[in-house]
Ligand SMILES: Cc1cc2nc3c(=O)[nH]c(=O)nc-3n(C[C@H](O)[C@H](O)[C@H](O)COP(=O)(O)OP(=O)(O)OC[C@H]3O[C@@H](n4cnc5c(N)ncnc54)[C@H](O)[C@@H]3O)c2cc1C
Ligand SMILES: *[C@@H]1O[C@H](CO)[C@@H](O)[C@H](O)[C@H]1NC(C)=O
Ligand SMILES: *[C@@H]1O[C@H](CO)[C@@H](O)[C@H](O)[C@H]1NC(C)=O
Ligand SMILES: *[C@@H]1O[C@H](CO)[C@@H](O)[C@H](O)[C@H]1NC(C)=O
């Protein structure tokens with residue numbers, strides 16, 4: 245025990261030293277010096293621009309940087325800056341924002357009607373400031389089905405990758421997962437690549453080799469400082485419409501936002517029929533804001549006394565979250581702290597990924613607190629009780645029991661599986677008219693039988709990886725798969741849902757331990773709410789460009805494609821405008 249504890253402490257001391265270096269010295273050298281970022285409280289009561297982008301997230305930042313090359317752009321972000329905040333910039337601090345439920349946290353917790361605890365971004369850079377960093381492109385088939393220009397897609401991915409994507413260090417535990425996947429037949433091995441190809445690969449990461457996170461906010465380095473204004477703590481309350489022509493077609497022409505002090509400001513579009521407002525507020529924020537602005541299902545809007553601009557019943561429909569399930573494997577040997585680096589892309593629609601080591605710093609004081617990294621109850625990831633029972637009391641109990649456990653328990657890692665798609669969908673509704681409050685969202689995990697089958701196949705593959713020869717150094721030989729399943733599902737003690745049936749079937753395991761991998765999407769889908777140019781149907785001068793437009797989550801993990809889409813649409817808008825103005 246003494247030796248083990250000492251080793252645990254040493255690792256933390258060593259890591260802390262490294263992190264301090266990167267916070268204070270290395271990171272500040274890299275933090276960009278943006279002259280165009282201001283607090284919204286310093287903004288005038290009214291001002292006008294060629295483009296107003298709502299949401300400085302994963303799609304909004306690359307989009308704003310691109311449009312600023314030729315036009316006057318305003319980017320409104322409800323959160324603060326990610327720079328200088330080690331909770332965001334350090335790999336080992338993953339989970340700290342997710343565990344912080346205060347209004348100033350860069351993560352805003354929400355609980356879907358399904359009962360799964362989830363999180364959405366509230367910071368410049370959006371989800372790329374909170375995520376596990378895995379960077380991987382969509383398949384060529386996905387690009388084809390989306391109707392995107394494959395050349396411009398590739399150029400746009402490159403533009404993103406030049407700034408934010410890195411090759412991860414492959415240490416012993418992630419290497420064992422990789423070799424285990426190959427041993428059980430997730431073939432071929434495709435090496436290190438951003439491409440989405442069947443088989444096992446090492447993907448990219450937005451963490452550099454020092455463990456520093458690079459986010460969509462870094463893509464603002466590409467911006468033309470003279471063409472861009474970024475306002476922080478600017479919460480948009482409403483998009484303003486006027487009507488034009490005989491048909492009285494609504495045209496978006498401005499927005500109302502509030503600063504950190506609650507003071508109201510307006511921003512308007514400059515005169516010019518090509519100027520636009522673009523909503524990039526994410527899969528929860530975009531449909532919510534459309535509804536708050538009068539674009540949505542008429543009856544629902546009326547029930548909240550919102551004046552209907554366009555009856556658009558599809559706003560808020562097609563909400564999906566890819567279910568994630570995991571098995572925890574305690575290890576007899578040391579493991580590195582890693583977030584996702586390897587992925588097995590199976591032929592049956594299940595993606596196998598893994599994360600190891602316990603991070604630290606989840607306690608409010610910043611002192612080390614026992615946790616399971618990517619799957620810590622502090623962050624709301626509580627697979628040990630079925631979704632609807634994940635109450636604050638259940639979380640508190642899990643944390644308490646966890647803190648009483650021997651530290652050796654925390655040496656190990658999670659093998660996780662998420663399914664493609666998914667096919668199951670749900671919907672989003674307003675709870676009230678406050679844009680800062682979460683809307684009510686239902687994802688209907690595993691409603692479609694094929695989603696459940698893909699989970700079963702994925703968990704079965706994970707079991708085989710755990711039992712592979714390649715993985716044997718990282719598993720206690722006397723712990724059977726059934727014991728590991730029991731342990732994960734029972735952790736910390738006997739919180740497992742009781743079924744008549746004593747042994748837990750994989751099917752039941754999928755349902756009871758379902759968690760989120762935070763890839764939720766939909767609500768403003770292409771073909772239903774926006775057209776193929778991402779223009780909102782039924783109104784003029786308004787587009788939605790972000791993860792809310794997806795029918796399925798792209799690639800094994802979406803962020804590469806979300807950033808790509810911001811750049812891609814920025815270039816397309818510039819090109820179309822140059823072409824039409826050239827001929828005018
Ligand atoms: C914990 C976590 C781990 C993840 N891990 C990975 C991973 O490893 N790899 C991967 O590829 N993907 C991962 N993802 C998913 C990925 O990060 C998201 O899919 C992606 O960031 C979504 O981008 P978006 O632009 O659609 O929305 P966001 O990035 O959320 O951007 C929306 C922005 O709009 C702002 N906003 C919302 N409403 C308003 C308003 N009314 N006024 C002003 N601003 C507003 C928000 O503050 C936010 O900044 C993860 C996500 C999370 C949360
Ligand atoms: C913790 O686990 C180690 C290794 O399994 C063991 O040697 C030690 O006795 C345990 N300590 C306690 C307090 O249970
Ligand atoms: C940031 O840029 C401004 C304007 O160019 C300059 O005055 C300032 O010194 C710069 N700050 C740093 C830390 O480089
Ligand atoms: C785009 O890149 C992918 C993967 O790197 C490649 O397979 C594809 O052929 C490229 N497409 C074009 C049009 O260059």
Ligand SMILES: *[C@@H]1O[C@H](CO)[C@@H](O)[C@H](O)[C@H]1NC(C)=O
Pocket residue numbers: 547548549
């Ligand atoms: C809508 O307005 C009516 C009449 O003013 C009021 O009674 C009702 O409470 C309002 N409903 C909501 C949801 O605000």
Ligand SMILES: *[C@@H]1O[C@H](CO)[C@@H](O)[C@H](O)[C@H]1NC(C)=O
Pocket residue numbers: 328329330331340341343344606607608609610
């Ligand atoms: C980091 O997170 C901790 C815990 O939530 C919080 O107390 C602290 O203020 C955060 N640091 C910054 C710079 O935001």
Ligand SMILES: *[C@@H]1O[C@H](CO)[C@@H](O)[C@H](O)[C@H]1NC(C)=O
Pocket residue numbers: 724726727730746747748
């Ligand atoms: C798993 O748990 C069940 C009860 O939940 C028990 O009957 C079974 O023996 C356990 N299996 C192992 C291998 O521990």
Ligand SMILES: *[C@@H]1O[C@H](CO)[C@@H](O)[C@H](O)[C@H]1NC(C)=O
Pocket residue numbers: 744745746747748749750
């Ligand atoms: C119990 O579980 C087994 C295997 O998981 C399953 O085949 C069986 O149908 C279940 N029985 C009941 C009564 O649920």
